[in-house]
Each structure stands twice: as C-alpha cells, then as structure tokens.
Amino acid sequence: MASESTTSSGPRLKHGVLTVLAALGGSLLLLFLAAPVAELIITGGVEGLARLGTDAELRQALTLTVLTATTATLIGVACGTPVAYLLSRRAFRGRALVSAILDLPLLIPHPVAGIALLLVFGRQSAVGSTLLELGLRVVGSPVGIVCAMLFVSAPLYISGAREAFARVDPRYEAVARTLGDDAWRSFRRVTLPLSRRGMVAASVVMWARAVSEFGAIVILAYNPKVASILSVDRLTTFGLDEALPVAGVMAVLALIPLTVLRALRHDRSVTVLP
Amino acid sequence: MIDIRALSARLGDFELRDVTFDVPASAYGVVIGPAGSGKTTLLEAIAGVVTVRSGEVHLGNRNVTTSAPDERGVGLVYQHGYLFPHLSVLDNLRYGARDAAVVEELVARFEIASLRERDVRSLSGGERQLVSLARALARRPAVLLLDEPFAALDPRRRGKTRREVRALHREWGFTALQVTHDFTEAGLLGDVAVLLDAGKVLQFGPPEQVFRRPKSPYIAEFLGAENVFAGTARVLADAAPDWLEEPRLGGDPASLAHGYHAIEFTSGPLTLYTVGSAGDGPCYAVIRSEEVTLSLTPQSTSARNEFQGRVTEVGTLGAFARVTVDVDGVPLVAAVTTRSVQEMGLREGAVVWAGFKAFAVHLC
Numbered sequence: 001m002a003s004e005s006t007t008s009s010g011p012r013l014k015h016g017v018l019t020v021l022a023a024l025g026g027s028l029l030l031l032f033l034a035a036p037v038a039e040l041i042i043t044g045g046v047e048g049l050a051r052l053g054t055d056a057e058l059r060q061a062l063t064l065t066v067l068t069a070t071t072a073t074l075i076g077v078a079c080g081t082p083v084a085y086l087l088s089r090r091a092f093r094g095r096a097l098v099s100a101i102l103d104l105p106l107l108i109p110h111p112v113a114g115i116a117l118l119l120v121f122g123r124q125s126a127v128g129s130t131l132l133e134l135g136l137r138v139v140g141s142p143v144g145i146v147c148a149m150l151f152v153s154a155p156l157y158i159s160g161a162r163e164a165f166a167r168v169d170p171r172y173e174a175v176a177r178t179l180g181d182d183a184w185r186s187f188r189r190v191t192l193p194l195s196r197r198g199m200v201a202a203s204v205v206m207w208a209r210a211v212s213e214f215g216a217i218v219i220l221a222y223n224p225k226v227a228s229i230l231s232v233d234r235l236t237t238f239g240l241d242e243a244l245p246v247a248g249v250m251a252v253l254a255l256i257p258l259t260v261l262r263a264l265r266h267d268r269s270v271t272v273l274p
Numbered sequence: 275m276i277d278i279r280a281l282s283a284r285l286g287d288f289e290l291r292d293v294t295f296d297v298p299a300s301a302y303g304v305v306i307g308p309a310g311s312g313k314t315t316l317l318e319a320i321a322g323v324v325t326v327r328s329g330e331v332h333l334g335n336r337n338v339t340t341s342a343p344d345e346r347g348v349g350l351v352y353q354h355g356y357l358f359p360h361l362s363v364l365d366n367l368r369y370g371a372r373d374a375a376v377v378e379e380l381v382a383r384f385e386i387a388s389l390r391e392r393d394v395r396s397l398s399g400g401e402r403q404l405v406s407l408a409r410a411l412a413r414r415p416a417v418l419l420l421d422e423p424f425a426a427l428d429p430r431r432r433g434k435t436r437r438e439v440r441a442l443h444r445e446w447g448f449t450a451l452q453v454t455h456d457f458t459e460a461g462l463l464g465d466v467a468v469l470l471d472a473g474k475v476l477q478f479g480p481p482e483q484v485f486r487r488p489k490s491p492y493i494a495e496f497l498g499a500e501n502v503f504a505g506t507a508r509v510l511a512d513a514a515p516d517w518l519e520e521p522r523l524g525g526d527p528a529s530l531a532h533g534y535h536a537i538e539f540t541s542g543p544l545t546l547y548t549v550g551s552a553g554d555g556p557c558y559a560v561i562r563s564e565e566v567t568l569s570l571t572p573q574s575t576s577a578r579n580e581f582q583g584r585v586t587e588v589g590t591l592g593a594f595a596r597v598t599v600d601v602d603g604v605p606l607v608a609a610v611t612t613r614s615v616q617e618m619g620l621r622e623g624a625v626v627w628a629g630f631k632a633f634a635v636h637l638c
Contacts, residue, residue, distance in 0.1 A: 174323035177343035179370025
C-alpha cells in the first residue's frame with residue numbers, strides 16, 4: 001500500500017508543479033501586457049481627456065486619426081470584401097499568390113511599408129506626379145495617412161472577413177439560389193447577414209490597427225499629425241510629461257474597439273447551423 | 275423531365291463521371307447508392323450550384339447546363355434543411371414563395387402551423403426537414419431535388435410526409451429526384467431508380483427492374499439480395515423443359531418470343547433452372563430472399579427449383595423473419611412472415627424444402 005501511494009504521488013506532484021508554473025507564467029504575461037496600459041490610462045488618460053477642451057492640437061490630431069482611420073476602414077471594407085469572398089469561395093489560379101500579397105504588409109516592418117508607399121506616391125514617381133497634376137497630394141496630406149493606414153491594416157480585414165465567409169456553409173447560398181435569388185441577391189440576403197458578426201469584428205480590428213499605426217505614416221505623412229505621430233513628436237520635443245496625455249487618450253481610444261469586439265463575442269443573434 | 279447526358283462534375287476531390295440517365299416529365303426518380311457515391315453532388319450539379327465540367331443537363335425541354343441556378347426552375351432540399359438561421363420559420367417559408375396562399379396550403383398539408391413563429395435554431399432535425407420541404411415547394415418548382423428529405427422524421431411522420439409529397443407530386447405535376455438510402459422508400463416512391471456508386475451510374479430503370487434484375491453481383495448485394503451464387507450457366511435451348519411454356523408453373527411463353535431460353539445454372543452442389551438471355555459461361559445467380567418459399571413437404575411442380583435443407587438460423591424482425599437453410603453446404607436465405615415461422619414450427623435443425631420459381635433467378 002505504501003509503495004502504491006508513493007508511486008501515485010510522484011505524477012500528482014509533477015502535475016501540481018506544472019500547473020503552478022503554467023499559472024505563474026500566464027499571470028506574469030497578463031500582468032506584463034495589462035500593467036503598462038493601465039498605468040498609462042491612469043496617469044495620462046485622465047489628464048488627456050481633461051486637456052481635450054484646451055489642447056486644440058490634440059483635438060485636431062484625434063479627429064484626424066478617427067477620420068482617416070474610418071476612411072481607410074470604409075475603403076478596406078468596400079474593396080476588401082469581394083477579395084475576401086473570392087478567396088473563401090473560389091479555387092482559382094493564382095489564389096496562393098493573392099494570399100501571399102495580402103500577407104506581405106503584415107510581415108514587412110511598417111517604416112519599410114512607408115518607404116515603399118513613398119516610392120509609389122512620392123512627387124518623383126509617375127503615380128505621385130500624375131496625382132499631383134490632378135490636384136491630389138498624397139505625401140504630407142490626409143490622403144497619405146489614409147494610404148498608409150490602408151496598406152498596413154486592410155490585410156487584417158480581408159483575413160477576418162475571409163474567415164467569416166468561410167464559416168458560412170455555401171449550401172445556404174445554394175438554397176437561396178434555387179429559391180430564385182441571383183448571386184448578388186443571395187449574397188445580400190443570406191451570406192452577408194450570416195457573416196455579419198465576423199465582418200464587423202474584422203473591420204473593428206482594421207480600424208484599431210489603423211488608429212495605432214505610426215511607422216508607415218511617419219514616412220509618408222508626418223504632417224498633418226495624427227495622434228500617434230503627435231505623441232512621439234511631443235515626447236521628442238517636450239519630454240514624457242507632454243507625451244503622456246496624448247498617449248493616454250490613445251489608450252482610452254483603444255478601449256472602444258476592445259469593447260465592441262467583446263460585445264460581438266456575446267452577440268448570439270446569428271448562429272450558423274444547417 | 276430530367277435528362278442527364280454524360281455529365282462530369284468535380285467537387286473538391288470527388289468527381290461525378292459520365293453520368294447518364296433520365297427521369298420522364300412528372301415522374302418521380304430515386305437515386306440510391308452507398309455513402310460517398312456522389313448522390314448529393316449529382317443533385318447539386320443538376321441544380322447548377324456545382325459546376326459541370328462536361329456533359330449536359332436538360333430540364334424540361336431546355337438545355338440548362340450553363341444556366342444559373344435561379345434560372346433552372348429547380349427546388350433543392352438538403353438533408354439538414356439549411357434553413358436560414360437569421361430568419362424566422364415563416365420568413366424561411368416565404369423566402370422564394372410564389373404567393374402567400376401556397377405557403378399557407380403547405381403549412382396546412384405538412385402540419386407545421388405551430389412552427390411558424392418559432393426560432394429556426396429551436397427546431398428539431400425533423401421539423402427543419404418539414405420546413406425546408408415546404409420552403410422549396412412554396413416556389414412551385416418544375417423540378418424538385420430532394421436529398422434524404424425524410425431521414426430525420428419519426429416513422430409515423432415519415433410515412434405521412436412521404437404520402438403528402440407524393441400527393442403534391444401528382445397534383446402539381448413536377449418532376450422529382452430524391453436521394454434515399456431506404457430501399458423501401460425507393461420502391462414506394464420511385465418511377466425510376468438510379469443506382470450510383472463512386473460517381474458513376476451503375477444501373478437505372480424502373481425500381482422493379484433494378485431490384486430484380488441487377489446488372490452485377492455487386493449491385494445485387496448492395497440492393498440487399500442475400501442469395502448471390504457464382505457458377506456456370508448452360509443454355510438448354512434444345513431441351514426446353516415443359517415448365518417454360520406453362521405460366522401456371524412459373525414460365526412465361528411470351529418471354530420466349532423475346533429470345534429468352536431455358537438455362538441450367540450450376541454452383542457447387544446446387545443446380546438451378548432459370549429463363550433469360552444469358553449464354554453459356556461463368557456468371558452469378560441472384561435470388562431475392564422474398565422469392566424463396568419454405569415448406570415442410572416437397573411441392574409437386576417442375577417449375578420450381580426446390581431443395582431439401584436444414585434450418586441453420588432464424589432471425590425475426592417484427593412481422594418478418596429471415597430463415598437460413600443449409601442446402602448441401604450452401605446457405606439459402608428465405609424471407610417469410612413470423613407467423614409462417616410459428617405455424618411451421620421452424621427452428622434450428624428443422625428439415626424444410628426451399629423453393630423458388632425459375633423466373634425468380636436472375637443471372638448477371
């Protein structure tokens with residue numbers, strides 16, 4: 001009996017130690033992720049929100065950030081949805097290449113993405129000079145900010161929307177087609193409502209990524225300043241105290257998509273089942 | 275009419291190959307075949323939701339091979355219903371409906387009035403199938419494609435729904451093609467049966483013919499024939515026995531006019547007599563168990579193939595029993611009523627006479 005007890009307590013002890021280590025590791029990581037943001041919101045967020053009434057530059061930067069991120073997201077949704085649908089539904093020659101192109105902006109460093117965009121849209125480039133002749137300035141303008149945001153965040157939307165479409169069984173569309181819907185109508189009446197939650201989540205992720213973008217924007221359009229540029233600008237010019245309110249407000253801003261995503265996770269209005 | 279000509283289609287790794295058959299206008303076709311044989315893909319290719327690689331699909335008198343699904347006039351009912359979960363049951367029923375009156379008629383006929391306001395996600399599998407059937411029918415399609423539409427229904431509801439669909443089929447005159455695993459259902463519903471395996475049509479024709487005249491021993495066994503014997507056939511053209519001319523004894527004089535002849539078939543210790551168009555040589559004999567009769571004394575008729583044997587197994591299933599008789603080492607299975615088993619006192623070891631008519635033996 002004694003030896004049986006000793007034999008069975010060995011694995012139990014090992015299991016216990018592993019559980020404690022796993023819990024400790026997980027807790028430390030959570031603390032590492034949450035503590036700086038919490039500290040930022042507590043020290044800078046409150047002051048930043050209070051400064052919104054008096055700090056015109058901060059107000060303008062936040063407005064510009066929200067507007068450009070929303071514009072980039074709308075363009076991404078409008079142009080990315082067909083691509084996402086195509087990738088989730090059709091097997092076609094070059095699909096792997098299209099997927100790789102979409103993954104590229106996620107893999108390259110964002111300043112490098114900014115340089116690449118500068119090469120295409122800079123004044124010396126064919127595209128940039130043509131656009132300038134047409135009165136559309138990309139570099140150093142809100143258009144450039146939208147371009148930079150779109151470049152780095154659209155792949156996230158396409159990837160999320162593609163997954164959302166993939167979760168909708170194509171047989172729903174097949175049934176809708178035999179019930180008299182053409183392809184567009186079945187997409188609008190069946191596919192879209194069934195993938196709505198995933199698509200909204202993907203667009204929220206894209207918006208959040210666009211809001212937080214710095215690396216590509218700093219190359220393509222340092223001015224007018226979006227919030228992320230402003231926070232770094234104030235850090236380098238005036239020091240941490242001046243940067244904190246801007247960074248704090250941005251951290252508060254990040255809570256909006258987080259809340260939306262959590263709400264979507266609890267939305268059970270659409271459950272896909274045969 | 276559904277007219278499929280040399281149809282090939284691919285869905286993922288699965289491929290339909292050179293599928294050819296037709297279901298006449300206003301007829302009811304059934305597709306039978308093992309799981310993974312391509313039955314659902316076939317329906318989807320006819321509906322136009324799976325791209326056809328080659329061949330043609332004709333519905334009515336139109337070649338619809340390249341037509342969009344919404345232009346084909348087909349209704350498609352999947353086994354799992356695929357009711358739209360973001361819509362109510364009533365909105366599902368109205369989705370493609372011609373008019374509200376048709377919806378109401380179908381709601382009444384399928385007895386689903388109580389489901390109208392229900393959330394689709396709260397329906398049972400059987401309820402989903404009923405709503406899905408009504409939804410497809412509400413459009414009044416010219417061709418109705420059904421993928422095991424009664425599989426999730428309880429036996430009472432299944433029979434009732436089957437009769438209702440058949441009644442609507444007669445009244446509205448649409449052409450139907452239904453996938454089923456249920457041979458009884460295939461026999462009850464079908465005017466035409468299509469046997470599909472590994473993406474190919476093995477045989478098609480009236481269910482009676484497919485079940486009684488299978489083209490191969492594989493088909494025979496798939497369709498539930500339990501007596502399949504490998505052996506050798508020998509034509510008895512010059513020595514046609516008297517029974518061939520005598521309808522009372524199982525013969526059919528008219529068949530001789532079609533080139534049929536008497537055949538002796540030998541399989542081990544068994545020698546059977548049959549009528550058909552087969553020539554000399556190795557082949558298989560198929561005798562459905564329901565064609566085999568059992569008696570305690572020999573039946574005095576030369577038309578019968580009759581063998582004395584010993585009962586080795588009696589398996590009862592409700593009103594019917596499956597009795598295996600050992601005839602010189604060859605197992606012969608007979609399907610008889612449980613009442614007959616009781617009346618004859620059949621049990622293991624009992625000596626009986628197993629017989630079947632010459633026309634019950636099919637060579638393939």
